[in-house]
Amino acid sequence: xxxxxxxxxxxxxxxxxxxxxxxxxxxxxxxxxxxxxxxxxxxxxxxxxxxxxxxxxxxxxxxxxxxxxxxxxxxxxxxxxxxxxxxxxxxxxxxxxxxxxxxxxxxxxx
Amino acid sequence: xxxxxxxxxxxxxxxxxxxxxxxxxxxxxxxxxxxxxxxxxxxxxxxxxxxxxxxxxxxxxxxxxxxxxxxxxxxxxxxxxxxxxxxxxxxxxxxxxxxxxxxxxxxxxxxxxxx
Numbered sequence: 338x339x340x341x342x343x344x345x346x347x348x349x350x351x352x353x354x355x356x357x358x359x360x361x362x363x364x365x366x367x368x369x370x371x372x373x374x375x376x377x378x379x380x381x382x383x384x385x386x387x388x389x390x391x392x393x394x395x396x397x398x399x400x401x402x403x404x405x406x407x408x409x410x411x412x413x414x415x416x417x418x419x420x421x422x423x424x425x426x427x428x429x430x431x432x433x434x435x436x437x438x439x440x441x442x443x444x445x446x447x
Numbered sequence: 448x449x450x451x452x453x454x455x456x457x458x459x460x461x462x463x464x465x466x467x468x469x470x471x472x473x474x475x476x477x478x479x480x481x482x483x484x485x486x487x488x489x490x491x492x493x494x495x496x497x498x499x500x501x502x503x504x505x506x507x508x509x510x511x512x513x514x515x516x517x518x519x520x521x522x523x524x525x526x527x528x529x530x531x532x533x534x535x536x537x538x539x540x541x542x543x544x545x546x547x548x549x550x551x552x553x554x555x556x557x558x559x560x561x562x
Binding site for chain 2: 367368370372378379380381382385425429430432433434435436437438439440
């Protein structure tokens with residue numbers, strides 16, 4: 338079963354613009370992670386934010402977490418064509434597995 | 448060091464045949480996970496190994512699916528009597544499985560097509 342949903346499902350922007358993706362989840366969490374997937378294959382871990390954190394930065398990435406609203410956002414600043422990918426949020430399952438949303442497909446046009 | 452590897456990268460099979468998918472986790476990673484991703488969908492969790500043990504197999508879609516792990520390393524996911532709905536990308540991930548280290552490292556996946 339899926340923990341939550343990303344929003345929007347698809348996003349198309351011009352290079353240099355910022356991209357914001359949102360994620361909602363249903364149950365309490367210890368942390369929330371964001372992953373990136375190119376061309377429907379392996380996923381790459383981007384950033385992890387813990388439940389007691391509200392904001393975290395990594396390079397051009399900024400992640401926020403609002404546990405009262407059970408939501409998170411991923412902001413990519415100054416986007417590049419190479420950022421074109423699908424982005425997934427994930428929370429922890431009972432076996433240490435990750436529970437993913439359906440993802441946001443980001444397209445950055447040069 | 449090497450990342451998670453999976454083989455084959457692509458597999459086309461006929462309905463009713465058995466297939467075996469392999470995952471080599473990162474050396475020293477005790478936790479290993481199998482996921483399945485159907486076209487345009489998120490990832491569906493299948494099974495988890497801590498060492499060689501899979502404590503809960505309820506995520507496997509049917510009794511045609513089985514998985515094993517030997518030597519705390521390589522894992523195989525076997526699908527018997529494949530059906531067209533088994534077509535998907537099968538992804539393997541590994542992690543250190545220690546508190547505070549929740550990042551999972553994914554392999555490139557095996558794309559299975561059942562004709």
